[in-house]
Amino acid sequence: MGSTPKARRSGTRERIQRTALDLFVSRGYEKTSLREIAEELGVTKAALYYHFKTKEDILTALSDELGRPVDELVAWGREQPPTPEIKRELLRRYSEALRDAAPIYRILQENQATLRELNIGAALRERLAAVGALLQAGAGSLEGRVRCSSAMAAVHFGALDLDGLPGEKEEKRAAVLRVGLEILDSAIREETAAALDAVG
Amino acid sequence: MGSTPKARRSGTRERIQRTALDLFVSRGYEKTSLREIAEELGVTKAALYYHFKTKEDILTALSDELGRPVDELVAWGREQPPTPEIKRELLRRYSEALRDAAPIYRILQENQATLRELNIGAALRERLAAVGALLQAGAGSLEGRVRCSSAMAAVHFGALDLDGLPGEKEEKRAAVLRVGLEILDSAIREETAAALDAVG
Amino acid sequence: MGSTPKARRSGTRERIQRTALDLFVSRGYEKTSLREIAEELGVTKAALYYHFKTKEDILTALSDELGRPVDELVAWGREQPPTPEIKRELLRRYSEALRDAAPIYRILQENQATLRELNIGAALRERLAAVGALLQAGAGSLEGRVRCSSAMAAVHFGALDLDGLPGEKEEKRAAVLRVGLEILDSAIREETAAALDAVG
Amino acid sequence: MGSTPKARRSGTRERIQRTALDLFVSRGYEKTSLREIAEELGVTKAALYYHFKTKEDILTALSDELGRPVDELVAWGREQPPTPEIKRELLRRYSEALRDAAPIYRILQENQATLRELNIGAALRERLAAVGALLQAGAGSLEGRVRCSSAMAAVHFGALDLDGLPGEKEEKRAAVLRVGLEILDSAIREETAAALDAVG
DNA sequence: GATGAATGAGACTTCATTCAT
DNA sequence: AATGAATGAAGTCTCATTCAT
Numbered sequence A, B, C, D: 001m002g003s004t005p006k007a008r009r010s011g012t013r014e015r016i017q018r019t020a021l022d023l024f025v026s027r028g029y030e031k032t033s034l035r036e037i038a039e040e041l042g043v044t045k046a047a048l049y050y051h052f053k054t055k056e057d058i059l060t061a062l063s064d065e066l067g068r069p070v071d072e073l074v075a076w077g078r079e080q081p082p083t084p085e086i087k088r089e090l091l092r093r094y095s096e097a098l099r100d101a102a103p104i105y106r107i108l109q110e111n112q113a114t115l116r117e118l119n120i121g122a123a124l125r126e127r128l129a130a131v132g133a134l135l136q137a138g139a140g141s142l143e144g145r146v147r148c149s150s151a152m153a154a155v156h157f158g159a160l161d162l163d164g165l166p167g168e169k170e171e172k173r174a175a176v177l178r179v180g181l182e183i184l185d186s187a188i189r190e191e192t193a194a195a196l197d198a199v200g
Numbered sequence E: 001g002a003t004g005a006a007t008g009a010g011a012c013t014t015c016a017t018t019c020a021t
Numbered sequence F: 001a002a003t004g005a006a007t008g009a010a011g012t013c014t015c016a017t018t019c020a021t
Helices: A010-025 A036-041 A045-051 A055-066 A069-077 A082-110 A119-136 A140-164 A169-199 B013-028 B034-041 B045-051 B055-066 B068-078 B085-109 B119-136 B143-164 B169-199 C012-027 C035-039 C045-051 C055-077 C085-108 C120-138 C143-166 C169-199 D012-027 D035-041 D045-050 D055-066 D068-078 D082-109 D120-134 D144-163 D169-199
Strands: none
Touching: A010 A036, A010 A055, A010 A082, A010 D035, A036 A045, A045 B169, A055 A082, A055 A119, A055 B085, A069 A082, A069 A119, A082 A119, A082 A140, A082 A169, A140 A169, A140 B119, A140 B143, A140 B169, A169 B169, B013 B034, B013 B045, B013 B055, B013 B085, B034 B045, B055 B085, B055 B119, B055 B169, B068 B119, B085 B119, B085 B143, B085 B169, B119 B143, B119 B169, B119 D082, B143 B169, C012 C035, C012 C045, C012 C055, C035 C045, C055 C085, C055 C120, C055 D120, C085 C120, C085 C143, C085 D012, C120 C143, C120 D082, C143 D144, C169 D144, C169 D169, D012 D035, D012 D045, D012 D055, D012 D082, D035 D045, D035 D055, D045 D055, D055 D068, D055 D082, D055 D120, D068 D082, D082 D120, D082 D144, D082 D169, D120 D144
16 A cells, blocks of 8 residues: 555656567567666666666566556456357457567567566466466367367467568458367367267 | 588597587587587597588588488478468478477577677578578568568577476377467468458 | 744654654665655655755754753763762663663664764764763772773663563663672772872 | 685685785675775686685685684583683683684674674684583573672673774783683582582 | 655675686 | 686675755
8 A cells, every 4th residue: 555656746656667668579588677777768877766676576566567457368268158159259358358468578578588487477377378278168179179178279479470471460350360260160060969969 | 412421430530529519509609618628538638620620610510410301301391382281281290390390499599699790600690590481482561571470480499498397208299289370370371361351 | 042943833844753763773875765764654755855954953852852851960960979889870860861762772782883984973973972071970990980980881771771681671671780880880989099009 | 615715826816805804804704895805816706606605605614724722622612621720720721712802803793784684693602602501511591690690791892992092912811811711600609509518 | 843865885695717736 | 518706797685974955
């Protein structure tokens, strides 16, 4: 309570976050020093420590903010029945959620080894695992689970890694999502068939 | 290519590589210090410098050795015609190649941000891009390319990340490969259909 | 002497002093940061600076307040003749004065190295030296002076360090004082004997 | 095993210890920075870290070395019967042991607050408590214990604090020891008397 | 009577690397 | 084939203090 200054007076806190995000994405978390962030902003290192308790704290704040859409998605998903249509909707929304959250997940992905020892790594990974679990809900076979994972992976890594491909951003996202849905469909088809077998 | 100078004497070079690999995998490249490697081995840091010119050099040597199977796969692929069957074979062999090379690719993946500025990052990424290009050969549409990428991604990340899933290692690899092939098949089907359309 | 400026308003100044005293005793002067004091009090560091000009000032105010009894004792002692009975009374009163002043003298003792460079260290040490001088007044031999010092040391360190011993506080103080008086008596006896020798 | 370089090649380790001891005594442990030690020695800070793992380690090494005489004294004392003569001998030897160990005990005394949180503080204090316990062995009354403590305190603080008094060092030590023995004798007399009372 | 924001200095520590032996 | 000693650069963090509001 009152430990983190709520301050809306000078906006420095926000500027720190934005600068840090940029640098974490472009140079990596570990390789970005607080000196760099401070210099880029034209403040002293000590100013950073006025606004954030540690370096990790900057990343945590970023993740809490940008990761919220995925958090909300998980919350929503948990209240729905695990029907095929809901799963498709889940994947659709996941693709959307990633649109904004992409930078933070890219940081997570590209700095896994470094973040593994930080609390935040776990937090982010749990969010992803939760989405995965919702998609896999009810999947019986190993292969079924792998298909669901692959559908999510297509969307996830597509969102992060496809900068290299030619084409417009939104268009590419749509393509990636369609492929993800295809894979998900194949998973659903198989499960349904298996279920019918078991019954009939 | 003279990777092992005169070696064969005391095996220290090999021991360094093995220890480094373990530590790079478990603690990350950046977070692993030469002191740690040396201590774990019971030698001095200076000894490491007798065998390797720099820290990066240790990783490079590791990558040259473990990455060879994928290199050879690319070489082989380039001499084959881009038929569906060849593509399927390519994916199969890729899955196999990853079996041994997994650690090095895991290091690459989990330390991307760090390695981006090192030569070796590029080298490893190129190998992967080459496999991807072979799989995508002749793909006309954006969606087609995304499908091929996803097929490869399924196999690739499956190989690295599925330690968490239950089941025996080899069994999981097989499942992942089957799913990858499914996705690849869907890509091929579409391309073929599109080609027929264009013709007929 | 204007030690409390206009005060009497919200009592914050006093609360700062009390909190600081506690922390200086338990964590040491150097190791206690203004941040800690402020946090413990639920105010900002800047608030401390409204009431005190520097960190040292807080300690000085504390010392002026708590050290007064010893100051008064010294003033009293200087107006008395250096008779044995006065010396005994001096030691008795010193023991009493320390009852309240103990914390500040403990701080002095446990942070000597740190305070040596601050003015306040000297101030406190002078007070003690003054008591010592009064007790030694007229002591001819080195041994006599050592005896007087030891008598005072017994009382002084007894007051500070005997928390560890079993027994009730006031009871222990009495025991320590008795031992101190014994030592003082031995000093006086010797001096008297020596004086008689010289005369007779 | 091999963690501390045994090195006798350049003597830097010893020079570090000597310089650190001087600075710790004159400026205090906390106030002495590694930069100062390094500069005074004409080496870099990193060189200090080659020889000692932390700042505290330098102090620990110093204490292990200089504190040995007191350690040995405690060991000896524990094997003797607690007779009056042994106690007197103990105090005599303690006075001697302090002759060399004085600097380290002075550091302990003047930096108590700082060292309290370090392991080493406890270690040193335990040594002193052990001597105190040996002197008090068999003391029945609170006053008896206080007398023994005072005897030891006279010798201890005499050794550390009497630099201010006039006279030659060794001469002052002798005087302090004599006074200490006097106080110890008074303690012994009382205990003996009390014992006789109980019996007769 | 007190806060929010910021600073400048400096602390301890770790790292990759070098080189004479 | 390897060691002991040392370096220079850099990193994260904490502190007492200031000042406009």
